[in-house]
Amino acid sequence: MSPQRRRKPRSITAIGVTAVLVAGTFAVSSPAAAATGLTLSVNAFAARHAISPDIYGLNGADPAFAAEIGMPVARWGGNASSRYNFRNHTYNTGSDWYFENIVAGDSNTLESFVQTNRDRGTKQVVTVPMIGWVAKDSPSSHPFACGFPATRFPQQDRFDEWDANCGNGQLNGANLTGAEPTDTSIPADASFDGAMVSHLVGKFGTAAKGGVRIYELDNEPVLWSSTHRDVHPDPVSYDELGGKGTATAAAIKAADRTAAVLGPSGWGYCEWVASGLDGCAPGADAAAHGGLNLSQWYLKNMRDYGAAHGGKRFLDYFDQHYYPQISGGKDAESNALRLRSTRSLWDPTYVEESWIGPSGVNAPPLQFIRTMKAWVAQYYPGTKVAITEYNWGALDDMNGALAQADVLGIFGREGLDLATIWGEPQPTQPGAYAFRMYRNYDGAGGRFGDVSVSATSSDQGQLAVYGAQRSSDKALTIMVVNKTGGDLTSPLSVTGVNDTAKVQRFTYGPADLNSIVRGDNLAVYCGTITATYPANSITLLVVPRR
Secondary structure: OOOOOOOOOOOOOOOOOOOOOOOOEEOEOOOOOOEOOOOEEEEOOOOOEEOOHHHHEEOOOOHHHHHHOOOOEEEEOOHHHHHOEOOOOEEEOHHHOOOEEEEOOHHHOHHHHHHHHHHHOOEEEEEEOOOOEEEOOOOOOOOOOEOOEOOOOOOOOOEEOOEEEEEOOEEOOEEOOOOOHHHOEEEOOHHHHHHHHHHHHHHHOOHHHOOOOEEEEOOOHHHHHHHOOOOOOOOOOHHHHHHHHHHHHHHHHHHOOOOEEEEEEEOOHHHHHOOOOOOOOOOHHHHOOOOOOHHHHHHHHHHHHHHOOOOOOOOOEEEEOEOOOOOOOOOHHHHHHHHHHHHHHOOOOOOOOOOOOOOOOOOOOOOHHHHHHHHHHHHOOOOEEEEOOEOOOOOOOHHHHHHHHHHHHHHHHHOOOEEEEOOOOOOOOHHHHHHHHHHOOOOOOOOOOOEEEEEEEOOOOOEEEEEEEOOOOOOEEEEEEEOOOOOEEEEEEEEOOOOOOOEEEEEEEOOEEEEEEEOOOEOEOOOOOEEEEOOOEEEEEEEOOO
C-alpha cells in the first residue's frame, strides 16, 4: 500500500533574516457552569524533569515571529538539502519540482541561514548531503539543468511550464528509468561533507564557539529512490544507510568534534521500521541484520561503530519525522481525528485510524516518542530524541491550534529533546498563537515552565492538561486545552503552591482569534473551586510562588 503523507513541498529552509514551593492546594474560581465530571490534577513535586527549549523549533519562520517567540532552534533541511552544493550554492529540487538545479539567491544560501540565526541566538540544524551526488554548476536562470530533460526523454506526463526541457520523470504515471546523474550532479562522498563542515567552521567557528551546533545526516534517505530517483533509483538498504551514516558522521566529527550529529531523519512509519528494500515491514534485509528493524539496527550500528573507534559518540540525536495521516480537511470528521491522533505520540492504547492501523499494515500502537526512547535505551543509551519534521495541519484554523498546543505539551511531558515544525504557521494564524501560549503568552516574553511536573486529566481527550514550573521565578504554569465544542467545567487541584497566590489567566480561543486574552486574576483557596474552560480554547494559568 502506498503510504499517504501530508506535506508541503518546499526547497531548503531559509529562516528569515528569522526554590521550593510551599505545599498546599488551590482551585480556580470561575463563572458558574454545568458540572461535567471532569477533574484535573497537577503535582509540582512529582514527575519532575527538564523541558528542552528546543522542542519549540521551526524549519522556517517569519523574522518578526521568530524574534517574538525567541525561536530556540531552526533547521536547514528538506528534500533539496540532499543535493545542496555549498561550493556553488546550487541544489536540485528533485521530484518536488521537475528535478531542476536551482542557484540559491544571496538570502537563501546556507551561509545566510547560519549568519541570520547565529545573530539571533537561534541554534542551527544543518543537513549535509549523503546521497552520493550534489548539484553541479548550473545556469542561474532558465533553461535549467534537470534530471529528466526532454532532449533525453521527449515523452513525459508533464513539463515545467517555465522550462519546456524539464519533465517530471514519468510516462503514463510510471517512473522513467535511465536518467544520467551527471546531467545535473557530481559525485560527493563523506569527504565532501567534511569539507562542508570545515567551511562553516572557518566562517562561523566551531559549535562550541558559536558555530553550527547540529549536523543532520541527509533527509529521508529511504525516499531517495523516489524524491531523487534521477541520481538514486535503487532502494536504500540497511548497509547503504549504515555505511554512509557512519562515514559521514565521522567526517563531521573530524571537522568539528564539538558539533552534534543527528539522524537518520526518516519520513514516517515505513522508514521508521524498514529499509527501502524491505518496504513497510522488516523483511529479508532485516533478517540479514539480526532481525532488528531499521531504527533498532541503525542505533546499534552507530553504537558499534563508536565502540570500534575509541568509544567515541558518532550519533547524538536519533531523529524521525512524524506526519499524522490526516487529510487537509477541516470538516467535523477531520477535526475530530486531528485532535485524537496526537495520542499516537504517547498512548499505548491508541490504535492508528489510518493505513498504519488495522485497515493497512496493522501496526501496533505507535507510542512514537516513547518507542523511540525505548529503542535508544536498549541500543544506544545516551542518544537524544528528535522530530525535525511534523505538522498536524489546519494551522490557519482554531482546530489546528488546539492540536498544536496539545502536541507541544506532549513534547514537553514526554521528554522530547528537539522538534522543528515543517510548514510553520504564519504570524497571524491560530497555529502561531499555540506557539505564543508557550513562548510569549503575555506579549512580554512570558513562557511556559521549563521543568515538567505531573499533570493529569480524567479525560485527556476532552481537557488536556500540562504542568511545568518556571526556574526563573518558580511560578507554576498550567496549560489546559479544551478540545470540545462546549464550555467545560472542572475542579483543578494542585499540590505544591501557596494557597494565597493570585492566579493569572490567559486564554486563546474562537472569541478572539487575533490575541491572547488576559483574564481577571483568579483566587486561590484551600478548598476546591471549579473553573470553566471555553469551548475550543487554550488556557494558561500562571501561579506565582507567592
